Amino acid sequence: MRVAVLDRDSCQPRRCVKECQKFCPKVRSGDETIIFGEDKKPIISEVLCIGCGICVKKCPFDAIKIINLPEKLKSQETHRYGKNGFILFGLPIPRVGEVTGILGPNGIGKTTAIKILTGELKPNLGAQKSFGFLADQKAKPFEGGEGADWKEILRYLSGSELQKYFKRVIDGKIRSSYKLQDIDSLQKFKGTVSDFLEETDERGEIKKLTERLGLEEVSERNISDLSGGELQRVAIASCLSREREFYFFDEITPYLDIYQRVRVAKIIKELSKEKSVMVV
Ligand code: SF4
Ligand code: SF4
Incomplete structure (x- = not known):
């Protein structure tokens, strides 16, 4: 269809x-x-x-x-972005030992998928009843709509891998580190690069990461004075320095040259050997 x-x-x-x-x-x-x-x-x-x-x-x-419209997936809506918006069918679940990538053009909900997986945004499961315009009237009804609580969401996803994943997120067994797409928001921080990175360094890796990402020269510079490429590398270093189970990187390539991209890709690949990593 x-x-x-x-x-x-x-x-x-x-x-x-x-x-x-x-x-x-x-x-x-x-x-x-x-x-x-x-x-x-x-x-x-x-x-x-x-x-x-x-x-x-x-x-x-x-x-x-x-x-x-994928006919067979109509009853598995995970999230709908409002009337006539895109619909997410299912969600990829990151696994240890792998880097999971989400590809696609702007506006299809990649960032939203990450926000759902980190627990920042509750999936509305299509909010089928509240939108009231089902393409397939036989699709599984969902009573909760956008205001559904986690209990209803878990019941709806019962038996699926996604249900087990969200259960661990809710129980605090999965904690995420998230590299934001909007790196400009870092500039609100009042202080230097090293002040900023020390605040997030839960793994004791900042010295190594600063060297590998070529940030030594800017470490005493104020965050608000950084260029786009420097901000991007600081955001990546900050995400990598946290001690979490899952790491989400939302757009890592903007402002980076080819050598920096390759370096970042290597670090992320190494991280994935012991942690779950997802890259958009
Ligand atoms: S909205 Fe109208 S013009 Fe657009 S694809 Fe549907 S039928 Fe065609
Ligand atoms: S911008 Fe395009 S989609 Fe929007 S109202 Fe105009 S013609 Fe329609």
């Missing part, structure tokens, strides 16, 4: 003439395949859309994509 989905960040309803709705053949034939929400952005009906792709071609901001 093909259906149109909206990339809400790209949609700019104030700068277009609503081409998506204007040219949709289903709307032209009189049904409500595309209506507009309170935020003026389109809501595309998964039930009515026939996936013809005309709206994709007409939208001046490339805000709509056609996706193939």
Whole structure:
């Protein structure tokens, strides 16, 4: 089944003439395949859309994509990003001895997947009832919606590997170290690179990491004065220096040259021999 989905960040309803709705053949034939929400952005009906792709071609901001709904996975929604947003089906679970990678274009929810795995964000399991627009009316009902608590989530995932994983997260048996995508947020720290790294150094590895990541020269510089590449390496060093079971790295390549990327990849590979690592 093909259906149109909206990339809400790209949609700019104030700068277009609503081409998506204007040219949709289903709307032209009189049904409500595309209506507009309170935020003026389109809501595309998964039930009515026939996936013809005309709206994709007409939208001046490339805000709509056609996706193939994986028929067999409809009852395993892990997280839905709102109406017409992308849906996560299942989640990869990192394992010791492996580096798990999540690949894909911007906006498909890679960062959200990491936030769910670290326990920072509760999965809404598709929030099927609260959204009330199921493509497959036979999909397993979920009573909790977005406000579900962990008990309901665990019950829903009963018997799956994901349930065991989340149980360990809730019980505090899995603690995560997370390298943020937004490295600029580090600049809020008032102090030097060494002050910052000493605060996170739970493994006694900072001296070694500082050398391997080429940070010695900037160690006495204020965090707020660092370049993008220096900030990226400080963020990576900080994540690596914590003593945790799971390590998540959200985008490690921006601002790094090829040699720095290879160096970081080697360090992460070494870490994965004894810890679980996931890279986006
Ligand atoms: S999807 Fe495209 S055409 Fe439709 S409202 Fe958004 S920007 Fe305009
Ligand atoms: S894919 Fe076709 S039917 Fe679906 S919303 Fe776009 S134009 Fe309408």
